[in-house]
Amino acid sequence: MVALLWANKIIALDKTFNDVPAGLKKQVAKELKLAGCEDLITEEQYK
Amino acid sequence: MTEKITFGTTNVTPKRILENSESLTITFTSDLTYEQIKALLSNIDNTNVITYTRESDGQVPYTHNYTGYTILQPTIGVGEGEYTITLNQPNLQQKYEELRAENEHLKADKVALEQRVALTEGCILELSEVIYATETAKEGGE
Numbered sequence: 601m602v603a604l605l606w607a608n609k610i611i612a613l614d615k616t617f618n619d620v621p622a623g624l625k626k627q628v629a630k631e632l633k634l635a636g637c638e639d640l641i642t643e644e645q646y647k
Numbered sequence: 648m649t650e651k652i653t654f655g656t657t658n659v660t661p662k663r664i665l666e667n668s669e670s671l672t673i674t675f676t677s678d679l680t681y682e683q684i685k686a687l688l689s690n691i692d693n694t695n696v697i698t699y700t701r702e703s704d705g706q707v708p709y710t711h712n713y714t715g716y717t718i719l720q721p722t723i724g725v726g727e728g729e730y731t732i733t734l735n736q737p738n739l740q741q742k743y744e745e746l747r748a749e750n751e752h753l754k755a756d757k758v759a760l761e762q763r764v765a766l767t768e769g770c771i772l773e774l775s776e777v778i779y780a781t782e783t784a785k786e787g788g789e
Contacts, residue, residue, distance in 0.1 A: 602775045605768060615772070621779030 607631035610640050617642045 606628045609615040617640060620628045629646035632638060641647050 602771060605771055606775070609768070609772065621776050621783075623779035623782055624775060 603627035603631050607635060607637075611635060611637050616640075617646075 603624055606615065606620050606624060610617055610620075610628070610632065617625070617628070617632075625643065625646055629641050632640050638647065
């Protein structure tokens with residue numbers, strides 16, 4: 601749920617992937633991929 | 648209720664009541680929503696309202712077909728142009744004002760709710776940052 605919120609904020613350009621806490625990055629990256637917004641994942645290891 | 652309206656085409660003589668067999672198409676803009684206008688005009692007197700259609704999918708202008716309403720105070724004569732129309736129905740002005748007030752109230756509620764949602768979302772994000780930072784620190788300590 602929190603990961604989805606982060607993903608939505610990133611999609612809305614209110615936050616960036618870099619702002620996401622390290623422990624959540626993997627889940628947030630998954631949500632961004634599901635939303636078709638892989639381009640917003642700015643760290644290579646999560647793409 | 649008084650609305651400033653623009654007639655498309657009309658053969659209505661000013662200052663008289665339309666016969667039941669006549670219809671009149673008017674276009675006007677309003678602060679009310681489509682559904683509110685529809686409800687307002689449909690409930691007042693079904694014998695007088697023939698049809699109600701919306702010209703397009705947009706919110707304004709609305710197109711209404713009326714009979715039985717008194718046309719008052721024409722400003723430039725019969726034909727195309729601007730008129731003032733007074734709908735000859737009791738309590739319509741009051742209902743109109745009530746709906747408009749309700750609209751304003753709902754708009755204010757919407758803004759307040761949006762602010763609360765934004766605040767709550769911000770809190771959740773900050774909390775998650777703290778929680779994950781704490782967990783990371785714990786893992787580092789272990």
